[in-house]
Amino acid sequence: MPEQTTADNAADRRRVVIRMEHVSFAYDATVVLQDVDLKILEREFIAIIGPNGGGKTTLLRLILGLLAPDTGTISVFGQPPARAASRLGYVPQHMQFDRDFPVSVLDVVLMSLAARAGLGPFRRRHRRAAEEALATVEMLDHRDRHFAGLSGGQRQRVLIARALAANPEMLLFDEPTANVDTTAGEKLYEILARLNRKMTILVVSHDIGFVHQYITSVVCVNRRVRIHPTSALNGRSITELYGEDMSLIRHDHRCSEEGHFCSSS
Numbered sequence: 001m002p003e004q005t006t007a008d009n010a011a012d013r014r015r016v017v018i019r020m021e022h023v024s025f026a027y028d029a030t031v032v033l034q035d036v037d038l039k040i041l042e043r044e045f046i047a048i049i050g051p052n053g054g055g056k057t058t059l060l061r062l063i064l065g066l067l068a069p070d071t072g073t074i075s076v077f078g079q080p081p082a083r084a085a086s087r088l089g090y091v092p093q094h095m096q097f098d099r100d101f102p103v104s105v106l107d108v109v110l111m112s113l114a115a116r117a118g119l120g121p122f123r124r125r126h127r128r129a130a131e132e133a134l135a136t137v138e139m140l141d142h143r144d145r146h147f148a149g150l151s152g153g154q155r156q157r158v159l160i161a162r163a164l165a166a167n168p169e170m171l172l173f174d175e176p177t178a179n180v181d182t183t184a185g186e187k188l189y190e191i192l193a194r195l196n197r198k199m200t201i202l203v204v205s206h207d208i209g210f211v212h213q214y215i216t217s218v219v220c221v222n223r224r225v226r227i228h229p230t231s232a233l234n235g236r237s238i239t240e241l242y243g244e245d246m247s248l249i250r251h252d253h254r255c256s257e258e259g260h261f262c263s264s265s
Contacts, residue, residue: 023072089163153184
């Protein structure tokens with residue numbers, strides 16, 4: 001299979017951007033992650049899925065350097081996570097804000113550049129970076145609108161722009177489509193797919209139905225961690241992960257000859 005061999009060789013040439021070896025973590029006496037080995041290559045589009053309480057958010061916080069492992073080692077871009085933090089962009093599920101406070105879309109994006117601006121006002125280069133990030137997510141025309149007046153999908157795109165303005169090399173998301181409708185969710189994935197051409201994307205979700213055509217690999221987390229190519233995710237692996245029979249809707253054009261949806265359980 002020459003095409004597959006060529007693809008494998010191309011993957012082999014990509015650098016490892018996240019490496020975890022024998023990582024375990026516990027909150028007090030409760031083990032959340034146990035003996036995790038994980039390797040993620042540059043420009044992968046990764047879905048991290050698993051049941052609530054299975055360790056997905058803990059895994060994300062370890063990669064971000066917000067937590068330290070009890071055992072094992074983690075490197076991000078070949079460095080300890082805390083030292084690589086400036087190269088990562090994080091998009092939370094929710095942004096806490098006062099709906100009555102008149103903060104504009106542009107102001108929200110500029111927040112990510114506050115440390116670079118120092119105590120003085122934002123300079124022209126900061127505003128230019130913020131506007132370029134808004135243009136990337138197709139929200140530049142909304143830059144003067146109040147953030148609170150946006151739809152859920154529009155707010156999520158602004159939060160992506162806020163992360164992009166700092167020029168990260170990797171983006172990490174926590175439940176990006178949890179509060180948006182299907183159309184807005186598809187738009188988000190289209191934007192992420194474009195960004196994935198030049199950076200690694202990690203998306204955390206508890207929803208197994210979210211495995212999308214753009215996802216290249218799936219990291220299954222339930223205390224232990226397993227990684228699968230998207231095409232290898234099936235009913236058996238989901239049952240092993242969640243401990244019960246569930247239906248899986250795969251947005252994967254390789255899933256059927258018709259290139260649409262199929263399910264397995």
